[in-house]
Amino acid sequence: MIILNSMVDDVFRAEERESFFPFQEGSDDTVCFHFGQDKIIIELSTGNPLSFPVRFPIEVISYLSVVDLQLKSITLK
Template sequence: MSWLQGHCSFSIGLGIDSRNFLLHFSPRFDFGVDKRKIVCNSLQNNVWEQEQKEGDFPFQQGSVTTVRFEYRREDFNILLPSGKRFSFPVRFNVGAISYLTLGNLQLKCLTIE
């Protein structure tokens, strides 16, 4: 995937529909008070929950990058391009992810295992 030039962040949403994201992954280059932060959150019934912020920011504007999301029953295991991993809790149970949304991002390859 590659980040689209001229934007201050990009996002990947994984869930069941536009009102319910188990994970909203949003690296922010310069977005309000968030500079070079990864912000993760969940959206349930169109209501945002508590943000989780990560300080490791391995992304470069305009470059091609890879992020791996492993969906487990209790959390997402997220592998960043730097090799660092962190987890984000699954806050509500849906069974299977059936919805993907991308913001300010060009998808080059998607692998589902």
């Protein structure tokens, strides 16, 4: 399961949950985040894009959590 959420003033907002989990143990996958005015598009290597609404102006992303996955690298452009 993939859970998407945001935090404002140290309070989490309502979660959005995706029932599928596209990652397989031992496989290499790519996740890309595209930030727009009203939504964030998350592209997965499986071709299943996710969309998450921008709930407040984004100036800085100070926290990103990845649980139960081994993260090898992060590239920012």
